[in-house]
Each structure stands twice: as C-alpha cells, then as structure tokens.
Amino acid sequence: MAPSVSDGDVVFASSLFHPRPGDIAIVRDPLDAERLLIKRIVRIEKENCWVEGDNKGLSCDSRQFGYIPLHLVLGRAWNMA
Amino acid sequence: MISGIFSSFVVSVLKRMPLKQVYAHCDIPCGIYTADPAVVAARTVLKMVEKIVNPPAVDEKNIDSVRNFHNAMTRYVLVKEQHAQKCKEELLILWTDYFKQDHLATFPDLHEKFWKAAKLCSRAKQEVSLEGARALLAAAEEIAEMFHKAARLQTPGASATGGQEAVKH
Numbered sequence: 245m246a247p248s249v250s251d252g253d254v255v256f257a258s259s260l261f262h263p264r265p266g267d268i269a270i271v272r273d274p275l276d277a278e279r280l281l282i283k284r285i286v287r288i289e290k291e292n293c294w295v296e297g298d299n300k301g302l303s304c305d306s307r308q309f310g311y312i313p314l315h316l317v318l319g320r321a322w323n324m325a
Numbered sequence: 326m327i328s329g330i331f332s333s334f335v336v337s338v339l340k341r342m343p344l345k346q347v348y349a350h351c352d353i354p355c356g357i358y359t360a361d362p363a364v365v366a367a368r369t370v371l372k373m374v375e376k377i378v379n380p381p382a383v384d385e386k387n388i389d390s391v392r393n394f395h396n397a398m399t400r401y402v403l404v405k406e407q408h409a410q411k412c413k414e415e416l417l418i419l420w421t422d423y424f425k426q427d428h429l430a431t432f433p434d435l436h437e438k439f440w441k442a443a444k445l446c447s448r449a450k451q452e453v454s455l456e457g458a459r460a461l462l463a464a465a466e467e468i469a470e471m472f473h474k475a476a477r478l479q480t481p482g483a484s485a486t487g488g489q490e491a492v493k494h
Contacts, residue, residue, distance in 0.1 A: 249349055254336050254339050254340060254344065255347065256339070270347055280347040281347060281348050281349070282349050283349075299349070303349065324336045324339060
C-alpha cells in the first residue's frame, strides 16, 4: 500500500464508518479468513466490492481474487503515521 | 506542529495496546513478481550520486545558504541509502521467490549475478561513486532482462513490455 501505508505504520479502523470508493479499508482475506488485509476500495456493486492495493506491482487484490462480499469489509481505516 | 506532536503521542499510545497486524502485500499466495522496482531504485541511486557529486552552489558567508546546502546533501545521501536498500530487497525477492532451480539451465550464472548485484547495493550505500552507481544500474537491468526472458519462456508467445511486466508465478 506504499506510499499510503508502509511497514510499521499504525492504522485506526472502525466499523462505524462504512468505506466508500476511494477509502482505505481493512478487509478479511477471502483466501485466508485468519488474515486481515489493508486495501483501497475501488468500487462497490450491490453487495460486493472491488479492492486494490496502492502499490499495484506488489499487491494481491481483486485483480487476482475478484470481487469480495461486503461483509468481509471490516471498516474504514486511517493511517495514524 | 501541535497536531504532529499529538499524532505522535496517539501512535505511541496505540503501539502499547494489543494491535492486530494487517497485510498490504502477499507474495506466495498470488506470486506476482516484477523487476521494475529494483531497476527504478537503482536509477534513483545513480541520480542521487549525480546530485552529490554536482552539489548545489553555497555561499559560505550566508547561514541560510549553508543550512540549505547541508539539508540538500543530507537528503541526497538519505535517499541514496534508502533506495540502495530497496534495490537489494527487490532483487532478493526475485532471487529467492521467483527464480527456481530449473532456471539455472537457462541462466547458469544466475546466482553470481544476484550476489554481485547485492554487493553493489551495499557499495552504493558505503561510497559516493558514479562508477559504482552505474554498475549497480547495469546489474539491475541485466537481472531484469533475465527475468523478462524467463517470463517469455514461461509464457510462449508473450512479449516483454520493457519494464512494465508483472509475472504471475
């Protein structure tokens, strides 16, 4: 997610704020339920959303795993760095 | 300034709390690789060395001019250091994660090329050397060419896009 988010950064996330396209969000990895990802919401279509990392060359995101259901989006995130 | 201090305080408090780790990048699950970051980092190192050996003019009798000179030089060195390290890290990802045993048949000197490139990354940090920075860029570009060739062999008919290629492995 460089340069928006870098290794060691502390992010604050809240489920009270529903992410909108353009927001950074914490999402549950659709390939590994134990793992949390931080990605940018690109678009929302009905009950699913498309997420991508800002560092396109090194991000595994919807370009690989497709749309993810909205219930995997845990909340909007803000970088506290 | 106050908001910066407050933000630092908040972050220091948060870091003492149990935090959950989140991931921005995954490597093995999707295996997307690209040689671009290593080459860009090496180009940045060369650019910083060029700026260091051709420093901005300074009026030693003007305190602001002296401060700005030292600030500029410090930043050039800092960016050189950061990008030499980034170049090394990106090369190590390709070396350890992308290239496999089978590739040695096509690139018998693969390990030596990566080892020498890593050494040049270290040298770029330790020295201010145009020769060293140019050698690092040449080494990174040579590895990028190996990477693109390996990708073409992996996907017959695909063409390398001269630095824009990301390969799924």
